[in-house]
Structure formats: C-alpha cells, structure tokens
Amino acid sequence: MSSILMRYPIRNGSTHKQIKFISSIKSRTLITGPPPTTPSTHRHTTPTSAPLPSPVPLPFFSPEVSSTHAGNGDAKPLYVPGSQADRLARVGRMSSPLRRGSHESWWSGEMGWFNAVAKTIPTYRVLDEEGHLVKGTKVPEITKEEALAIYRTMTLIPVVDNVLYQSQRQGRISFYMQCAGEEAAIVGSSAAMLEGDEMFGQYRESAALLHRGFTLDALMSQCFGNVEDKGTKGRMMPVHYSAPELGFHTITSPLATQMPQAAGAAYALKLDEDRQGDCVICYFGDGAASEGDFHAALGMNSVLGGPCIWFCRNNGFAISTPIIDQYAGDGIASRGPAYGLDTIRVDGNDALAVLSAVREARKRAVEGKKGVLVEAMTYRVGHHSTSDDSSMYRRVEEVKEWTVVDNPIHRFRAFLASKSWWDETSEKNLLSSHKSAVMKAFSRAEKLPKPKLGEMFNDVWGVGKGDEVPAVIMEQRAELGRLLKKYGDVWEPWRKERKRFVEEGMDVMDCDGRGS
Incomplete structure (x- = not known):
C-alpha cells in the first residue's frame, strides 16, 4: 500500500502521531484473523453495482430428485447428496462472506466487535503553528x-x-x-x-x-x-x-x-x-x-x-x-x-x-x-x-x-x-x-444597474428564437406585470427602478422568456 507519512497536532478532540493514506483495500483487513484464501475482486473493476462474482466458478447442479417430490413428474431436482467433501465445498462457496457483501473477510467463531479501523486517524501536517517545518516531514515541491x-x-x-x-x-x-x-x-x-x-x-x-x-x-x-x-x-x-x-x-x-x-x-x-x-x-x-x-x-x-x-x-x-x-x-x-x-x-x-x-x-x-x-x-x-x-x-x-x-x-x-x-x-x-x-x-x-425584471423568466425552459414560449411562463409574466402596475409605486426600490427604465426608454418587463 503506497502511503504518505504524516505528523500531526492535537486538534478538535483528535490525538494523532503519524499517518498514512488509509487504503480502501488494506483497511478492510484490520480485524485480526486468518487472511482470505482467495483474493477478492477489486470493486472498481466491476462496471455496475451487481454482486461481485464468486472467486471460483460455481459447479452446474444436476441433482437427483428427492424422495418428497418423487411422485411429481414435473418436479425440478433440488439437491444432490454427493460426498461429504463435495457438499462442504459447495456450501463454502455459496455462503462465503464475499458473496454476502464483504470483500475481504472470513468466518470466525468469536465475536469481533469494533467501532473504528484504528484507535484514531492521525492528522498530516508540514508546518507547525509557528510556521516551522515539522521534524521529519517532506516539503512538497513548490516554486x-x-x-x-x-x-x-x-x-x-x-x-x-x-x-x-x-x-x-x-x-x-x-x-x-x-x-x-x-x-x-x-x-x-x-x-x-x-x-x-x-x-x-x-x-x-x-x-x-x-x-x-x-x-x-x-x-x-x-x-x-x-x-x-x-x-x-x-x-x-x-x-x-x-x-x-x-x-x-x-x-x-x-x-x-x-x-x-x-x-x-x-x-x-x-x-x-x-x-x-x-x-x-x-x-x-x-x-x-x-x-x-x-x-x-x-x-x-x-x-x-x-x-x-x-x-x-x-x-x-x-x-x-x-x-x-x-x-x-x-x-x-x-x-x-x-x-x-x-x-x-x-x-x-x-x-x-x-x-x-x-x-x-x-x-x-x-x-x-x-x-x-x-x-x-x-x-x-x-x-x-x-x-x-x-x-x-x-x-x-x-x-x-x-x-x-x-x-x-x-x-x-x-x-x-x-x-x-x-x-x-x-x-x-x-x-x-x-x-x-x-x-x-x-x-x-x-x-451598475440590475437586470431587467423580466430576466427572471429566461432560461427556465429551453426555448430558442422562433420557438413558442410555454403558456405557464407567459401567464406568470403577465401576472407580474399586473402587480407592478398596481403596486409598483408602493415600494421605494421598485419605484426607483421603474423610473430609471422609463428615463432610459426601456420597459422593465422587456424580456419574453426566450433566454438571453
């Protein structure tokens, strides 16, 4: 696992000494126990979220008909007894932790409770609070x-x-x-x-x-x-x-x-x-x-x-x-x-x-x-x-x-x-x-002046030049125009903006929703 070594401070309740990048692969094997006998398939090689394939191809089952279904001619074979070794091998493949959502794990008869991958995660630093280089750190290349x-x-x-x-x-x-x-x-x-x-x-x-x-x-x-x-x-x-x-x-x-x-x-x-x-x-x-x-x-x-x-x-x-x-x-x-x-x-x-x-x-x-x-x-x-x-x-x-x-x-x-x-x-x-x-x-x-008030109706729909503006946009624009005429002089900022547009020979609503 490649890593960056780090030394750190005590900050926001964390106590740290040294750090490496926590690898998404290595961090899965921190619980003590025997290593998996079969390497797992890396997650990022799987193009979809489908379950990962079994590391060993499952055998084709062609079992005999059990006695409980012997009288049904259409019954499908359910189980082949086989040898004890065959049964154990098949059960092991079918029930491995890998097939149940864990990339690298193993069965254990002991409870393995944990609440973190380590006691605490250290914090990497190069400069201390005074701006001095931390002992043993590597200064990044910088011109x-x-x-x-x-x-x-x-x-x-x-x-x-x-x-x-x-x-x-x-x-x-x-x-x-x-x-x-x-x-x-x-x-x-x-x-x-x-x-x-x-x-x-x-x-x-x-x-x-x-x-x-x-x-x-x-x-x-x-x-x-x-x-x-x-x-x-x-x-x-x-x-x-x-x-x-x-x-x-x-x-x-x-x-x-x-x-x-x-x-x-x-x-x-x-x-x-x-x-x-x-x-x-x-x-x-x-x-x-x-x-x-x-x-x-x-x-x-x-x-x-x-x-x-x-x-x-x-x-x-x-x-x-x-x-x-x-x-x-x-x-x-x-x-x-x-x-x-x-x-x-x-x-x-x-x-x-x-x-x-x-x-x-x-x-x-x-x-x-x-x-x-x-x-x-x-x-x-x-x-x-x-x-x-x-x-x-x-x-x-x-x-x-x-x-x-x-x-x-x-x-x-x-x-x-x-x-x-x-x-x-x-x-x-x-x-x-x-x-x-x-x-x-x-x-x-x-x-600088504000945009025209009608600008708020632009870019809401993908309407280009020559295209028909949706009725809902036209209705909302008309309603705003009605409110402006009725209450436009009540609020001082509106009154100033309307006056400015009139003086410049423009309509405050001079936008039709076709985009800018």
Missing part, C-alpha cells in the same frame, strides 16, 4: 511563484470578506458568508487542482474561485446581482457564484446537494475518453456530512467510480451545532474506508500540508478512476453568515485565541519569510494593493 500566488489569494479574501460583510450590515447587499480561518484549506486545495478539473463548491469557496482566475469585478457583480453577473444573472443570493468557463459549478443553498452532482460528473469523466486526465473536487463541511446526500454521493462514487476528491472542511461547527453534537465517531475521515475510499486527514490550517495531500489525492483519483476523501481540520473564525451571531454558542475568547495561536495566514507567511521570499515591505505593499483593488471593484459593481 516561489506558486507559493506567492497562494499567499496573495489567502491575503486577498479577508479584505473581500471585510468589505462585503460590512456592506451587508449597511444594507447595500442582502447576504454574505465569510471564509475567515479557512483560507489555507480552501486556497491550498484549489492550488493542487489543474485547469481542466471540475469544481463543486459549497459556499465558502470564493477564495478557491479567485485563485482559479475569477475576477474581483465578477465576484462583486454576483454579490450585487447586477447586469454583469454572467453566471447567475442577478437571480441568486450573494456568494452563490457560478463560472462555467473556470469549471466552477453553480453554488446552491441546501446542504450537500452538490455532492451527488459531483459523483455524476466524476462518473462522466470516467466514461469520456477525451478527459481521462481530468478530476472533480467537491467541497463540503462537517454539517453537510450529516445529510443523506453525503452518503448517496459517496456510495455512488465508490460503486460506479470516477475521479473525485471529496474535500471536507471540518471547521468545528454546523452553523451553531458543534462537532461533539454531530457525531460520536472519529470525524468524517473514519467514514471513507467504509465506502472503499482512500482517505486522509490533514491540518486544514497548514497550506503546504493541504497542497501536498490534495496533490496526492488527485493522483490517486485520476490513476484509479475512483474517489478519495480528504478531511481538513480547521476552524471557522467568522460567524456562519450575516444572519448568525456565533457569540450565542461559543466564547468570543475562543475565537480570538484561534486567530492568534493558529492563524493559517501567519503560518504560511512565516514559511515564505524562512525562504527569503517575503518581507515586511512586500506585506505592506500587497495589503495596500488588495484594499485598492477590492474597493474599486466594489464601487463599480454597486453603481
């Missing part, structure tokens, strides 16, 4: 340009978060979600992916999207829902980004709904001969892992195959629910081997460790055409969203301690400084540049 690109994005997103969070408090946008404290997990994993890969985010992956090439103008336009919001066209809540040109699929609000989609995308890549080197990465949180779609997606991926990295940001909370109230097992990583997935737990506040682990995960996923689970142990410093007040369920002192003791940005900056790739002057210039760029994009996006 100065790659390292600085990661750091620029890690330092950019806090500026974006602060501006948009405060703007929501001022009523300038409707909603926002920060990714404070999780910068290393998000950017480090994104940096390990390649250009042709597919990315499914949850709702804290704006940093991954920015690192992938998403512009600040595009990000701000989506949060304001203006006419330049090309991905969602002003019809989605803020932070629900979409960038098909970058392989980033549209974010949806319900937890874990992106996971079955990612499993399907991975299976599609497996079947597409022109995309055999591409991979899917699907982000989700520890709360999403409690949803049924988590299990449906991992089950589908483990059976059908397809290169997919399941990247869990275990930040300690599902909104206000701490992990101690979510599960009793050893985190999310302990679930991977149960689905036959190679699995690793990594320090999510260590950008180098995340980069290294996801690179290896991608290699395993692509070469094996299978899923790999990565659990990144991190901490959500910010509130869940602008609709949340985390001081109601955790101490403010706890949050402050995390920002000082285990700050992912400080850790990576210390590594850069140790390589003489960064200094205080560079830091000052970078932050000044970030603030200027963010405020420029913010001001521009805020001034």
Whole structure:
C-alpha cells in the first residue's frame, strides 16, 4: 500500500502521531484473523453495482430428485447428496462472506466487535503553528511563484470578506458568508487542482474561485446581482457564484446537494475518453456530512467510480451545532474506508500540508478512476453568515485565541519569510494593493444597474428564437406585470427602478422568456 507519512497536532478532540493514506483495500483487513484464501475482486473493476462474482466458478447442479417430490413428474431436482467433501465445498462457496457483501473477510467463531479501523486517524501536517517545518516531514515541491500566488489569494479574501460583510450590515447587499480561518484549506486545495478539473463548491469557496482566475469585478457583480453577473444573472443570493468557463459549478443553498452532482460528473469523466486526465473536487463541511446526500454521493462514487476528491472542511461547527453534537465517531475521515475510499486527514490550517495531500489525492483519483476523501481540520473564525451571531454558542475568547495561536495566514507567511521570499515591505505593499483593488471593484459593481425584471423568466425552459414560449411562463409574466402596475409605486426600490427604465426608454418587463 503506497502511503504518505504524516505528523500531526492535537486538534478538535483528535490525538494523532503519524499517518498514512488509509487504503480502501488494506483497511478492510484490520480485524485480526486468518487472511482470505482467495483474493477478492477489486470493486472498481466491476462496471455496475451487481454482486461481485464468486472467486471460483460455481459447479452446474444436476441433482437427483428427492424422495418428497418423487411422485411429481414435473418436479425440478433440488439437491444432490454427493460426498461429504463435495457438499462442504459447495456450501463454502455459496455462503462465503464475499458473496454476502464483504470483500475481504472470513468466518470466525468469536465475536469481533469494533467501532473504528484504528484507535484514531492521525492528522498530516508540514508546518507547525509557528510556521516551522515539522521534524521529519517532506516539503512538497513548490516554486516561489506558486507559493506567492497562494499567499496573495489567502491575503486577498479577508479584505473581500471585510468589505462585503460590512456592506451587508449597511444594507447595500442582502447576504454574505465569510471564509475567515479557512483560507489555507480552501486556497491550498484549489492550488493542487489543474485547469481542466471540475469544481463543486459549497459556499465558502470564493477564495478557491479567485485563485482559479475569477475576477474581483465578477465576484462583486454576483454579490450585487447586477447586469454583469454572467453566471447567475442577478437571480441568486450573494456568494452563490457560478463560472462555467473556470469549471466552477453553480453554488446552491441546501446542504450537500452538490455532492451527488459531483459523483455524476466524476462518473462522466470516467466514461469520456477525451478527459481521462481530468478530476472533480467537491467541497463540503462537517454539517453537510450529516445529510443523506453525503452518503448517496459517496456510495455512488465508490460503486460506479470516477475521479473525485471529496474535500471536507471540518471547521468545528454546523452553523451553531458543534462537532461533539454531530457525531460520536472519529470525524468524517473514519467514514471513507467504509465506502472503499482512500482517505486522509490533514491540518486544514497548514497550506503546504493541504497542497501536498490534495496533490496526492488527485493522483490517486485520476490513476484509479475512483474517489478519495480528504478531511481538513480547521476552524471557522467568522460567524456562519450575516444572519448568525456565533457569540450565542461559543466564547468570543475562543475565537480570538484561534486567530492568534493558529492563524493559517501567519503560518504560511512565516514559511515564505524562512525562504527569503517575503518581507515586511512586500506585506505592506500587497495589503495596500488588495484594499485598492477590492474597493474599486466594489464601487463599480454597486453603481451598475440590475437586470431587467423580466430576466427572471429566461432560461427556465429551453426555448430558442422562433420557438413558442410555454403558456405557464407567459401567464406568470403577465401576472407580474399586473402587480407592478398596481403596486409598483408602493415600494421605494421598485419605484426607483421603474423610473430609471422609463428615463432610459426601456420597459422593465422587456424580456419574453426566450433566454438571453
């Protein structure tokens, strides 16, 4: 079993020393006992979810008619006594654990209770909390340009978060979600992916999207829902980004709904001969892992195959629910081997460790055409969203301690400084540049007009030019027009928008549902 050796910390209730990728094959033989006499067939070579074949072809049964059916001329033979040895051999083949859903197991007369594949799963890290290399660790290959690109994005997103969070408090946008404290997990994993890969985010992956090439103008336009919001066209809540040109699929609000989609995308890549080197990465949180779609997606991926990295940001909370109230097992990583997935737990506040682990995960996923689970142990410093007040369920002192003791940005900056790739002057210039760029994009996006109201009826049906628009769309559009005429001057935002359209010689409902 190939492996990555890892040393780790004590984090979120886990105690760790050293780690290897938990192989989906080796982890099945951890219970003590004799090894199977016949090797099992690997799951991923089976094209469907049909039961695996017996390792030894079953003999053709041509038994004699038993005495209880001797009087029935049409009776089928049921059983051939044969010799005792023959009977035992046949019974052994028919009732082996392999035929009953277990790949590598054996019969035992002793009870073998267990509640984990090991006492605990260790956490891989490269840098400690001070940004120093862990003794005995292997530093992943990274150039100065790659390292600085990661750091620029890690330092950019806090500026974006602060501006948009405060703007929501001022009523300038409707909603926002920060990714404070999780910068290393998000950017480090994104940096390990390649250009042709597919990315499914949850709702804290704006940093991954920015690192992938998403512009600040595009990000701000989506949060304001203006006419330049090309991905969602002003019809989605803020932070629900979409960038098909970058392989980033549209974010949806319900937890874990992106996971079955990612499993399907991975299976599609497996079947597409022109995309055999591409991979899917699907982000989700520890709360999403409690949803049924988590299990449906991992089950589908483990059976059908397809290169997919399941990247869990275990930040300690599902909104206000701490992990101690979510599960009793050893985190999310302990679930991977149960689905036959190679699995690793990594320090999510260590950008180098995340980069290294996801690179290896991608290699395993692509070469094996299978899923790999990565659990990144991190901490959500910010509130869940602008609709949340985390001081109601955790101490403010706890949050402050995390920002000082285990700050992912400080850790990576210390590594850069140790390589003489960064200094205080560079830091000052970078932050000044970030603030200027963010405020420029913010001001521009805020001034741009909203899409026409009738835009909401576009793209609902696959209607092209010259095609007839379904009656249901026309009826809904007419009803909205009636409400606008009756109540359009009651609400100030509507009144302003109607006035602007009139002044520009346009109809606020100038869309017919044929798509843009």
